[in-house]
Amino acid sequence: MRYSILMLTGLAFLAGLSGFVGLVDPYSIFGRIVHDGLGLPVAYGWNALVGVNESHGWIPVLSKTDILWPPLAAMALAGVYFVVLTVLAWRYGRAYCHTVCPVGTLLGTLSRFSLFRPVIDGSRCIHCGACEKTCRSSCIDVAHGFVDTSRCVDCFDCVAVCPKGALTFSRTLPVKLPEKTLSGEGISRREMLLTTAVAAGTIAAGLARSQTVVPALMGTGKGKKKILPPGAVSADAFAQRCTACHLCVSRCPSGVLVPAVLENGALQMGQPYMDFSKGYCVYNCNFCSQACPAGAIRPLELAVKEKTKIGIARYAQFHCLIARDGIVCGNCARHCPVQAITLVENEDGRSYPHVDGARCIGCGSCEYHCPAKPAAISVSTLPKSS
Structure with a gap:
């Protein structure tokens, strides 16, 4: 399973499908859990502590933070990740790291060639199973006297619990596990991996070249x-x-x-x-x-x-409060950091916003501060020539 996910991740990189990578990448998952899942309760907790601090006058420099709600779907996804990873870690140790995570699989593949590795001394081992039970990476097979170095993280817990000192770190090559045969009309592991790689490559190549599926996705x-x-x-x-x-x-x-x-x-x-x-x-x-x-x-x-242009503001007069309700506003001009918006008097005696496209950097301050619904001024993407 882990090598199949690693191959799919590599193919996704080649095809430019970063969405799949973000679903399994541990660093991205951690960022989503912290920001989308834990950010809101932490912000509320911090504001509560600042409120207590203000009432007692302990530390005058502390201030409350703005509460920014992420999308509910993002919060739900972060919650699912947190629950699933917590359960896996509680019940099965490092199951995610050595079974799903492509980074863990890549590092584990490299660790097969490490100079020093844990080795079980068969003359000392009494097959008590203490090392196998304490291993959170599930990489020790006492029955065969084998340690899977692609999963071992060198925590040394197995060395510490061994009552006979049968586990040591040395440059001795590990004993290879005997090949397991499948009963019935099954397929070998090599055939399964080859089939998975071919199928994944076909799907990725088809998506990358598709003119209808990829644009929609x-x-x-x-x-x-x-x-x-x-x-x-x-x-x-x-x-x-x-x-x-x-x-x-x-x-x-x-x-x-x-x-x-x-x-x-x-x-x-x-x-x-x-x-x-x-x-x-x-x-x-x-x-x-x-x-x-x-x-x-x-x-x-x-x-x-500060000089980078990311968009350009467009003004829709029929949405503006000045034209629609006769309300003098000018919010967009007041909040423009580069003075790209000015109020120009029209023939009807009212002053309407005018956008200087050469100055506008597309920061969106005008759109955010516009009180009209829908906003009378909005930011659009730059023309290709820009």
Whole structure:
């Protein structure tokens, strides 16, 4: 099972299907559990502690944090991961690490060639089974005197519990387990792995070359295109590199980066996108580009980020409160960090917003602060020529 998942992960990388990788990658799973699952209760708990602190006047520098609710689907997925991994760890030790996790399988494959490995001395072993019971990686077979080095994490617990000192670490080659035969008309392990690899390769190649399935799954069909964070090269590069670890989401001070459910296609589930109804890209902030470990968002110096154009604001006068209800607003112009929006007086004597496309960087502050529903000003993707 673990080698099949590792092969599927490799094929997904080659085909640019990062959605599958994000489902099994341990670092991405950990990020989602921390941000989407534990972030909300931690924020409420912190605010409660700050409230107690303020009532007693203990530490004056502490302040409450904003409560940002992630999508319910993202919270549910994080909860499922947390429960499943907790049960696996409680009942079966490192079952996820050595059976599902592609990183664990890759490291385990390399550890087969380690210089030092645990070896059972058959002349001393009394087959008490103490080492096998204490091994959280399930890599010791006392009956055959064998230690599976691809699963061993060198915790030395087996060495500590052995009453006869039969377990030692040396450069001696391990004893190979006898081949197990299957009864009936079964297939060998090699045949099973070969069949799995061929089937996975066929599916991946078919998806990669499909002109109808992939656009639907990747969210590249019709509809509003997503705005990429500053530092992202292109939509395709972002989708292929992002592992949905949510480090950028957790660092975003305004909450504009939110995990996608199906907004951008099934294969980009969990990958963040900019939702300007939740927040806006803070002008003097480059946290997301500094936090991304996968290269989906390139690191940008603050001075470069402040000049990076990620979109352009579009004004729809018929939605504006000035035209619709005669209410003098100007919120968009007041909150524009680069003064790309000015109020220009019209023939009717009212002042309407005007967007200077050359100055606008597409930060979304205007859309976020617009009180009209739907917003009279919104950010669109840049033309290809830009």
